[in-house]
Amino acid sequence: MLPCRPLKMALNPRDLLMHLLVALFGMGSWVSVNSLWVELPVVVKELPEGWNLPAFLTVIIALGNVGPLAVTLSHRFCPPGRVSEPWLIRSVQGLSLVSAGFLAGFWDRRVLVAGEERSVPYLVLGYLLALGCCTSNVTFLPFMYSFPQQFVRSFFIGQGLSALLPCVLALAQGVGRLECHNNTWGNHSEPHYLQENFPVSSYFWGLFCFLGVSALAFFLLLILRERNKEEEQGEGPSQQRDGGSEDSYPLKSPEQEQPQEPPNGNNGEQSFWTARNVYLLVLLGLSNALTNGILPSVQTYSCLPYGPDAYHLSVILSNIANPAACFIAMCLLCRSSVILGVIMAVGMIFGGYLMVLAALSPCPPLVGSLAGVVLVILSWTLFLGLLSYLKVVIGSLLHEAGHSALLWCGAVIQIGSLVGALVMFPMVSIYHLFQSGRDCQDNCPL
Structure with a gap:
């Protein structure tokens, strides 16, 4: 076998639609946290934490790892089939959508804590978005096992878009634009920061739209997966694998997704x-x-x-x-x-x-x-x-x-x-x- 082999790409229109939906679904995995980081240069000018805000953001993202820990423990200790990945994904997407909507409306609100103003709404909603992103790694990706291998690569394309799209939106907003002006005391220059093209709230509404598109793509994926299964049940095995591409292999049913006992008698975890x-x-x-x-x-x-x-x-x-x-x-x-x-x-x-x-x-x-x-x-x-x-x-x-x-x-x-x-x-x-x-x-x- 060649160490690097080209893959067959004989795609029909339904395959192309599935690839697109998988990429849009994967885009929703980390778009929230990436958007928070990209918008940081604008946000820090308005919130009381100032340039200490990146440190706060790093901590709340780290705390978001309680989500994947809980999901991993659930898979480990719950009986097979009791943890429904589609419902977990819907919960993550719902939490992210609600948090993004509230963030767009309340990101600049301040609360008095121990005599000092703090951006509590921004930090709490940022934590909820980070919780959803962290949990997506142990829910979105395992869900892709029910699809042929080729679609996993489309999912990673979507994860790449989760970083690219917030950057494109930030460029349209004009984040970080400045001009160097000479000061009045000599030959030194001072930075003059230009006004953004649209406000922070509009940027976060853009994040809400990204998450909505991802949730809609997941909904359509579930529908297409069920239709494909119904069609495969009415076809013979030889018909299911016609076409020659890696995408032509049938989708796996929930029963087929469960690990199977290997022939040597060892359990799947050991193998x-x-x-x-x-x-x-x-x-x-x-x-x-x-x-x-x-x-x-x-x-x-x-x-x-x-x-x-x-x-x-x-x-x-x-x-x-x-x-x-x-x-x-x-x-x-x-x-x-x-x-x-x-x-x-x-x-x-x-x-x-x-x-x-x-x-x-x-x-x-x-x-x-x-x-x-x-x-x-x-x-x-x-x-x-x-x-x-x-x-x-x-x-x-x-x-x-x-x-x-x-x-x-x-x-x-x-x-x-x-x-x-x-x-x-x-x-x-x-x-x-x-x-x-x-x-x-x-x-x-x-």
Whole structure:
């Protein structure tokens, strides 16, 4: 078998519709938390916590992990079939929709706590949104086991869109735009921040629409899945697999989704914990720690010294690289453990370069030069692109190991992201090991 083999893509209109719905469904998994982070530069100007708000946001997102913990324990101790993933997903989507709606209306309200004004509504509603996002990793992804393997890659494309769409909306809003004006005392410049094109409340209503589209896609997926099952029951096995594409395999019924007893007599849990699957989970956890926790914490430190345009291009192109890598995985799937390890190593090299830039902020190498701008943008794009491809391939391979494998896949994604965030939080917010530059005021030697 080739280590990287092209996949057959003979799709009919219904397959294309299913891919689109799965991507929109996956988009709702992390769009809430990504939107909170992207809108932060505007929100901090209005809320009393100021630039301490990112530290609060990091903590409440970490506390959101009680959701996946509760779901994982329920799957572990409840009898098979008692935990309904569709109902869990509906609950997560309903909670997120209600929270986003209230956030759009009450994000700037303040409450007096211990004699100081605090943005309690924003923090509470932000926590509820984070709870939904964290729980989605152990509900949305295991639900995809009821679909053929190819649709798992469409789901990861949707997760890439959950980062890209909030960035596009923020660009339309004009987040972070500034001009450098000369002051009246000499030859120094001062930043002049431009007014946004629409208010924060409108941005959060946009988040509400994203979540609504995702919930509608899930509703339509359930309908199409039931129709497909009814059609498959009326067809012979040979008819079900005609077409030659990976998508032509039938959907699994709830009974088929339950792990089956392997022929050697060992239980499914023991058969899953092979050396290869553990290796895949380690790569998955490490890649998510880097892409969701460690590097995002220092993205501003690594990019802003090269200018706001370099920062915005890094954010946009790296978030475009995410769904693009997922699409490549739909056409070319690498199964070789060695090649997956090489992809991980190359991604870590780019990540290491970005960490060096962040550590040397506000005057990293090549600052003020076109080469420095190109390198930082290229590094962010390739870093996220390579590790996004790695995560999609691992998710596809774990799909073959059964429903419990996808449950562990979601749990490891969340654990890796949490560990990465907890490692970086004290370094950035407590010990201040990274230094930020001042807009229009840093003069570094070329």
